[in-house]
Amino acid sequence: MPETFAVGAGQVDVGDDGAVSAVQHPVRGHSMLLSDGAWHDPTHHWGKGFVITSRGSYRFDAPAFTRWRSSGIDLLYRFGPLELRVGRRFGERWTETYELRNTSGSSVDVGSLAVSTPWRDLYSSSRESLRGAVHAHVWTGGADSWVWAQPMDGSGPGLGLRLIEGELWAYSVESRDTETSSNSRGHLYLHVTDHARAPHAQGGQEPVVLAPGESYRWTWQLEWFDSLADFRGSWQPQVSAPVLAGLVGSSLSLSLADGVTGPSTVTSAEPGVHYVEVTDGKVRSRVGLLFHEPLRDIVERRISFALEHQRPVELSDSRRFSFVPYDARTGLRLLSGGWRDWSDARERIGTALLLQEARDRGWGSRAELDEALAGYQQFVMEHLVAADGTVADDSLHESRTRLYNFPWFARFLLGQGDVDGAVRILDRYYALGGDQFLAFDLGPLLRALAAVTSAETAARMREHLRRHAAAFIEYGDDLPPHEVNYEQSMVAPLLELLLAAYEEGMVPLEELTRRLPWLTAFAADQPDVRLRHVPIRHWDGYWFGLLRLWGDVFPHYWSVLSAAVYLTWPTDELRPAGEAILRANLANFHPDGSATCAFVYPSAVNNLPAHIADPLANDQDWALVYALRLGLT
Numbered sequence: 001m002p003e004t005f006a007v008g009a010g011q012v013d014v015g016d017d018g019a020v021s022a023v024q025h026p027v028r029g030h031s032m033l034l035s036d037g038a039w040h041d042p043t044h045h046w047g048k049g050f051v052i053t054s055r056g057s058y059r060f061d062a063p064a065f066t067r068w069r070s071s072g073i074d075l076l077y078r079f080g081p082l083e084l085r086v087g088r089r090f091g092e093r094w095t096e097t098y099e100l101r102n103t104s105g106s107s108v109d110v111g112s113l114a115v116s117t118p119w120r121d122l123y124s125s126s127r128e129s130l131r132g133a134v135h136a137h138v139w140t141g142g143a144d145s146w147v148w149a150q151p152m153d154g155s156g157p158g159l160g161l162r163l164i165e166g167e168l169w170a171y172s173v174e175s176r177d178t179e180t181s182s183n184s185r186g187h188l189y190l191h192v193t194d195h196a197r198a199p200h201a202q203g204g205q206e207p208v209v210l211a212p213g214e215s216y217r218w219t220w221q222l223e224w225f226d227s228l229a230d231f232r233g234s235w236q237p238q239v240s241a242p243v244l245a246g247l248v249g250s251s252l253s254l255s256l257a258d259g260v261t262g263p264s265t266v267t268s269a270e271p272g273v274h275y276v277e278v279t280d281g282k283v284r285s286r287v288g289l290l291f292h293e294p295l296r297d298i299v300e301r302r303i304s305f306a307l308e309h310q311r312p313v314e315l316s317d318s319r320r321f322s323f324v325p326y327d328a329r330t331g332l333r334l335l336s337g338g339w340r341d342w343s344d345a346r347e348r349i350g351t352a353l354l355l356q357e358a359r360d361r362g363w364g365s366r367a368e369l370d371e372a373l374a375g376y377q378q379f380v381m382e383h384l385v386a387a388d389g390t391v392a393d394d395s396l397h398e399s400r401t402r403l404y405n406f407p408w409f410a411r412f413l414l415g416q417g418d419v420d421g422a423v424r425i426l427d428r429y430y431a432l433g434g435d436q437f438l439a440f441d442l443g444p445l446l447r448a449l450a451a452v453t454s455a456e457t458a459a460r461m462r463e464h465l466r467r468h469a470a471a472f473i474e475y476g477d478d479l480p481p482h483e484v485n486y487e488q489s490m491v492a493p494l495l496e497l498l499l500a501a502y503e504e505g506m507v508p509l510e511e512l513t514r515r516l517p518w519l520t521a522f523a524a525d526q527p528d529v530r531l532r533h534v535p536i537r538h539w540d541g542y543w544f545g546l547l548r549l550w551g552d553v554f555p556h557y558w559s560v561l562s563a564a565v566y567l568t569w570p571t572d573e574l575r576p577a578g579e580a581i582l583r584a585n586l587a588n589f590h591p592d593g594s595a596t597c598a599f600v601y602p603s604a605v606n607n608l609p610a611h612i613a614d615p616l617a618n619d620q621d622w623a624l625v626y627a628l629r630l631g632l633t
Contacts, residue, residue: 005072005090008224010159012090018066018075020046020088023159025151026224030132032149032159034118034187039175044118044187047075047086047096052112052196055104056080081108082210094222097165102210110208110216111196114172114189117161119149121185121536123486126479130486130518134158135536136188137228137524140168140202143283144237145220147190148228148524152486153477154517157224160231166218167283170194170201170603170611173538176550177606182484182539186550186605192218194603201603201611202528203275203286228524237527238285239278244529245290245583252289254278267291273529273587288528292586295632299354299624300364305593306351307372309333310617312344318382319344319395321375323351325618327546328594334546334616336394341543343394345384347619349408352376354621356415357628377416385409385421389428403429403437404483407445414445419452426464435468436480438493440561442468443500462504469501473511488522488535492561495519499568509570516569519562523577529584530554530601533577535562541598541605545614551605553598555584557619560626567630582632585623588613595620 002013002021009026019042022031034040043061050059058079063086065076072089081104087097098115102108119136123129130153137148145168147161170191180186195205208216225231239262240255251265254276262278268291275286292298310326312319312333322344325334336342352373359369383395391409393399406429413421426446429439446465450458472479472494482490495515501507522535537556541549559581566578589595597618600610 003068003073005094007090007094007222008092009157010224012094014073014088015042015045017042017045017061018063018073018086018088019048025159026157027155028132028151030120032120032134034120034122039179039184040118040187044116044175046117047088047115049115049189050112051079051082051100051110051114053080053082054107054109054111058082060084078103081106092223095219096221097217097219099215099217100208100210101215102212105212107212108210110193110210112194113192113208113216114194116187116189117147118187119147119185121188123183123484125481126486126490127477130477135521136185137526137531137536138171138188138190139524139526139528139531140171140190141287141527142167142169142238142277142285143280144239144285144527145190146231148231150228150521150524152518152521154521156226158226158228158231159222160225160234161220161222162231162235163218163220166192166216167285168192168218169205170198172197172604172610173551173602174606176538176542180550182487182543185536185538185552191603192216197607198603198609198611203277203288205603232525238280238283239276239287239527241287241289241527244288244527244532244580245292245586248291248293250291254287271591288530290529290584290587292583293591295586295624295627296363298586298589299358299628301591301593302589302595302621302624303351303355303358303364303369303593305595306354306617306621307368309594310351311372318375318379321372321379322395323348323376325546325597325616326594328596328615328617329546336396338397340393340399342618343399344396345392345394346402346405347408347544347622349405349412350619350622350625352412353408353415353625354628356412357625360415361628373416377413377418380409380412381421385413385425389421389424389426390432391425391428401432403432403434404439406434407439407441410449411441411445414448419449423449423453423457423461426461430464430468435464435471438472438479438482438490438497440489440493441496442493443497447500447504465497465501465504466506469498469507472497473507484539488519488537489558489561491515491519491522492535492558492565495565496561496568499565502570516565519565520577522562529580530587530599532584533562533580534559534584541600541614544616544618545598545600546616547600547612547614549598549600549605549608549610549612549614551610552601554601555581555587555623556598557585557588557621557623560585560623560630563630564626578630579632582623582627582630585620585627588620588623 566574596613
């Protein structure tokens with residue numbers, strides 16, 4: 001029978017094997033951890049894990065020794081030349097100490113050392129997620145490492161894990177496949193190191209070398225806090241950075257704790273993400289900074305690259321003006337077959353919209369852009385948009401109707417001056433039940449069309465907006481599932497829609513403010529430019545990339561949907577987060593104009609090395625479209 005221990009106002013269940021099986025939230029009553037079921041089982045319970053060493057690899061599960069105490073439990077695991085001692089203590093705080101010792105007569109190189117922390121980070125439905133699941137925000141930056149488990153509705157308290165002894169340098173993911181698919185984040189493992197699988201991750205992973213009789217020890221502490229700000233304010237990190245991104249050649253400031261040595265300012269003449277390390281002489285910590293080129297340079301190189309490499313010019317008809325994915329490793333454009341996320345339609349229109357944004361600013365070659373956009377418009381009208389405004393999913397194969405596509409193509413036609421075509425697409429969207437669906441850019445697009453059409457058409461656009469907003473206010477927290485049961489790219493378009501309705505006087509501000517925590521809860525403030533304020537999304541490496549890796553994508557370009565909300569919010573307190581998201585996405589664009597559609601952040605996913613930029617340039621150009629629309633400079 002499991003033992004139950006109080007942790008503050010919550011409680012922790014510890015099984016007969018000494019692993020933690022549940023952590024009860026003090027207010028909501030649900031467990032903060034996954035429940036046993038189709039893919040979560042006792043082999044992944046909290047505190048179990050694995051090592052990869054120079055003398056064998058092992059998972060630890062059943063302890064060789066247990067000792068129950070009134071305040072917790074002590075465990076001993078033995079595997080190969082190593083033993084691992086674990087102490088769990090409960091009370092106002094929950095403290096865990098791990099000590100790995102080399103019991104043999106020769107040295108052992110530990111290349112990976114990981115502990116399972118199976119947070120309940122999954123999307124059963126919007127209501128179940130908002131009422132009974134958590135976002136796990138992870139930072140493994142050495143001695144400053146922490147995790148914030150935030151209820152998905154943004155309410156408190158959350159559970160904060162803080163490292164108080166030792167260093168953590170990576171986190172990895174297991175159990176991501178077609179069974180868990182996009183609705184579950186999988187099992188998260190915290191690593192002392194993952195050198196064996198991803199020596200490059202997060203600025204570099206070093207092995208832990210244990211001489212005979214030597215040990216490595218780390219301790220973390222968990223406690224309930226009302227908010228992320230309260231948790232982050234409960235200690236002083238070795239290093240902090242108020243701003244994580246800047247132009248090449250500029251300087252970014254770091255703040256160091258007393259007794260810590262390292263740079264107080266950092267600059268770089270080379271674009272890219274740079275990890276900066278500091279130390280107090282005993283332990284080290286890092287931050288991740290981005291230095292990027294001016295936005296105009298990034299955009300002009302990107303559109304030149306796309307025009308040269310991402311159009312299927314080998315085709316004989318107007319499809320040759322479309323945009324398709326490009327493999328940077330081989331230089332080949334990809335053929336989609338039946339894989340819709342590689343088709344010549346759908347999200348690939350983001351590249352055409354980027355061309356429009358550049359043209360409208362006088363960037364790039366006007367003649368080249370006009371020719372490319374005219375050709376793309378011909379492709380759209382001949383192969384994708386029907387006479388009644390229905391938008392196809394693919395020009396080459398019979399396809400289903402996908403409502404996400406409609407406002408994107410309406411926005412393109414509006415940018416080409418075809419107002420009637422844009423109106424026809426949106427009318428068709430709503431005729432197909434679009435007011436029960438959260439496509440992107442609808443509120444701003446409906447308002448833009450209302451401003452340039454006849455009184456009758458403008459009234460119809462506003463009525464679409466009013467009815468759509470009213471429908472989703474009535475849904476409350478029981479949103480209809482989309483391509484994922486619940487996700488940031490449902491909540492951000494919801495708020496974008498309600499913002500437009502609010503600006504038209506159709507809904508009160510209270511309807512927005514009570515939903516805003518749903519959106520902000522998707523992100524935290526880790527000191528890595530790829531993570532700070534960037535919402536969690538963990539499937540597009542598989543659907544859109546070439547490597548077919550599941551797992552956290554940071555930053556994913558649809559994080560800009562959150563930026564669109566923050567930067568158009570009625571008050572200014574969200575602006576820094578919005579600007580940080582836009583700037584973080586510049587990390588996905590390379591100096592030669594190529595790009596990655598997905599940077600898979602964990603050190604490994606399903607035991608495959610990660611922390612890698614997928615070689616496919618696909619749909620990431622939306623990040624630049626929104627950066628320009630929202631006025632990033």
